[in-house]
């Protein structure tokens with residue numbers, strides 16, 4: 001999909017902006033605090049229903065206003081179809097719309113708006129907690145495997161119930177139905193994760209070789225969250241959870257299962273991901289994101305939208321050049337921000353929350 005027009009209302013310092021985006025690279029240039037990242041944030045909200053920046057949900061709403069809105073006219077099916085999508089952050093929570101219809105759940109909106117983002121905090125993906133990395137993996141699966149969301153939700157519901165029983169000293173027989181439900185859902189979505197890792201592994205290797213050959217060979221390291229337990233036993237996952245109940249009660253939570261899975265991108269010339277420098281962690285995160293862009297394109301026929309925030313301060317000129325060449329080859333729609341001139345197909349000047357098309361002064 002590609003965004004043809006983006007409309008933003010009362011988001012951060014942007015009162016009202018209507019932006020006609022082009023295919024290819026759209027550059028947003030302006031001084032610090034102008035509102036460039038907020039434009040990217042608006043697009044990100046369509047794809048995730050939350051920001052990539054820290055802070056509560058309400059900080060995105062412009063001071064003194066009640067609701068932040070983002071609407072987009074998008075082209076789908078290689079331009080053969082058009083949809084109107086929107087999201088609003090109001091006092092009572094998030095609201096989504098597709099073609100004028102209010103949505104009961106936002107997942108329909110997210111499915112229409114696949115977005116990948118590389119921003120100044122992306123290095124945390126490699127060096128921070130596993131939760132963010134799992135979310136990234138599951139984002140990829142959500143788009144390419146249609147049953148994923150259903151299985152994932154069933155598993156999360158079961159897990160929540162099991163953890164509640166652990167905390168409230170529930171008797172063993174109450175655990176069994178939830179453990180069976182979790183096992184059924186987990187088996188299905190772990191198969192999907194295995195498949196995804198199988199697809200992305202060789203692609204990540206190629207991306208690493210193209211983007212940062214100096215780091216050596218890239219390889220995905222995936223851990224399924226079971227810490228080597230043999231899942232092929234006759235009673236499988238449910239059996240393990242039953243046998244581990246006593247220890248889980250001691251620890252106060254379910255210690256094993258796909259909710260503890262993790263994945264990272266390692267390089268033959270680097271040490272453990274935990275020891276990556278900030279710059280190395282950024283490159284690894286970028287390679288992982290690009291590999292996801294490629295898997296998405298291969299499975300769904302078109303790449304997701306790519307957001308690159310403050311690229312010039314994140315990557316040196318050589319890596320920037322390789323990245324942009326890569327994205328142009330993929331025919332991805334890119335939104336990139338910077339404080340100086342950007343190499344873009346279409347430029348916008350951003351100042352005091354206004355987004356103005358046209359050439360921009362360096």
Ligand SMILES: Nc1ncnc2c1ncn2[C@@H]1O[C@H](COP(=O)(O)OP(=O)(O)OP(=O)(O)O)[C@@H](O)[C@H]1O
Nearest residue numbers: 012013032033034035036037038059060061062063
């Ligand atoms: N809720 C809010 N209401 C009004 N203004 C806000 C709100 N939250 C942030 N701002 C302001 O909006 C602007 C948002 O800036 P943004 O981060 O988008 O700028 P930027 O152009 O990307 O800047 P930089 O180059 O420094 O990263 C800042 O000036 C900030 O002070």
